[in-house]
Amino acid sequence: MTHSHEGPRARDAFIASGVLDRSVRDVVGSSWKRSTQAGVSPTLVEPSYAGALGKSQQLNALVSRVMHRMADGLAGEPVSMIFADPTGRVIHRICPDTTFGRRLEKVSLAPGFTYAEDSVGTNGIGTALLTRTPTLIVGSEHFTEPLMAFACAGAPVHHPISGGLVGVLDLTCEAGVSNALLLTYARSIAERIEDEILATVSVSEMTLLRDYLAACRHATGPVLALSEDIVMMNHLAQQRLDAADRTALVARTDDAVGEVLPRTLVADLPSGAIARLDYRPTSVGSAVVGGVFRVQIQEASSRPLRSSDSRALSAQLPGVAGTSPEWTRAGAQLRESHRAGTWVLLVGERGVGKHALARAVHVAESPARHLRVLDAETAALDPDEWFQHLEDELVSEEGTLIIRHIDRLPASLVGSVSSRLLEESDRSHSAPARWVVATREASVVDDALESQIVPCFDRTINVEPLRHRPDDIRAMIPAMLRTLSPSRDLQISPRAVNQLARHPWPGNATQLRDVLRRVLAAKRTGTIELADLPPECMAVGRRTLTPLESLERDAITRALADHGGNKGKAAEHLGMSRATIYRKIRGYNIDTRR
């Protein structure tokens, strides 16, 4: 094993020239090559953030119990015990030594972050998951430099009946103090977890396993099986999808698991590929206990989008500001759908700019055609009249129809609107000049909406909250000032812009616009200074958060809300120490009084 002083040299030589020194272990050399191919940075650790909540609450609770029992042996040692799900997302972390815990935080080895090999390169978690073999990675065997200070031993945890991967148990310590026992200990904890799972396997799980195994036998593509407590995916899912795509796929299954009837979902994956998920429920008696998804992947390269189109697709859209990757990607996907005549459900928090984006794409792509906007929120006033407006629009051969707030359609209209849209969407594929986009708030969950309205659309595109796009806030401020007051020559100072860019904007662009409107009412000329901003914009963090930080702040805020503001419980839920959550609440200036 090359854990000695040859190690750093062998790694440096590989990074510089791609040449593998003979002293490098095979498992490490192959992983370095895969890390290079995946485009992992050798100098930065940049794990993606997938949210701290694992899908399988019951499994996570079981793992947490075993880990806490076994963690007694770690007291006083700078060792951390970590469990990550099959996608490499860290679910639990126990680290009694707080100084060491802080070092792990610096490399984002914390709940919610993805330590898959294609996310952070060679490491005990990701490499063990990918090779499905207990793996010890020490010091300079890591691909990225900041991880070289650590040693990590990952032992895959398999479901004792299906054999499917349920995650990986990892022990991480300082590189200098590691020894081979680390891996032995990790394996024995993994075995304890497997024993515990076996002891709790129930009839419903056995039934789900039977359906999953039957689907896998005939599968030529990824297969996923899920219940409230189990996520299983076959080898093809691990091979064909990277960590971010796998996480997105599992998140998309939320829309079907528990449904009584089979259905098909479409998911846009971060890589640009589209996945079609065919769902079949698993039932025990009359109760649905989970479901199996057969997945077909349409690679980005085989989609109608030609690469020569991509630049035009991501070009600035008229009437809206923003250059963040999230905003640009949503715009490009929407333009692509317009060109293909694909009907879209635009999903996002209130006021993020869904309607503005759909309008902008219409203007950019088909300015000569007519545009009609119907707001489902107003349908309750006169449902028959509203439905007639919809009917009038759908019979016309071309043009864009934007249905705003489709999640607020009155229950009495859901059935008729759904059948009318389905009927027309079939016809529309031969008439791509007719394009329909509906907007929907992300947090509204409603059975009728999921089962009847969502299937009317070919794809879903997400618009990210403004707080995850601080650069867009900066771009939107002058654009909004111009539209709110075209005749006035008003400037805004950089300090005021910085302050606005740091605000979390729970009401998104709508709230930003309202704030600017209020500022303009009081300020007629000159430069808008910090002091001109309303008080609600002043209570913010001291600096602009990175996108990952803002995701973490959201996760903490959500956990606090879910646990009635109890910081201890929220910390436990997120796998953080109480000290960490207190520090983060202060650091992010989270208001805990709500």
Ligand SMILES: Nc1ncnc2c1ncn2[C@@H]1O[C@H](COP(=O)(O)OP(=O)(O)OP(=O)(O)O)[C@@H](O)[C@H]1O
């Ligand atoms: N990128 C942008 N550039 C400039 N203005 C924007 C941008 N995004 C949104 N706006 C403006 O912010 C306001 C809110 O946007 P919009 O109505 O499109 O949001 P929405 O997501 O459809 O909201 P809701 O969910 O409440 O229907 C509008 O006045 C819109 O013109």
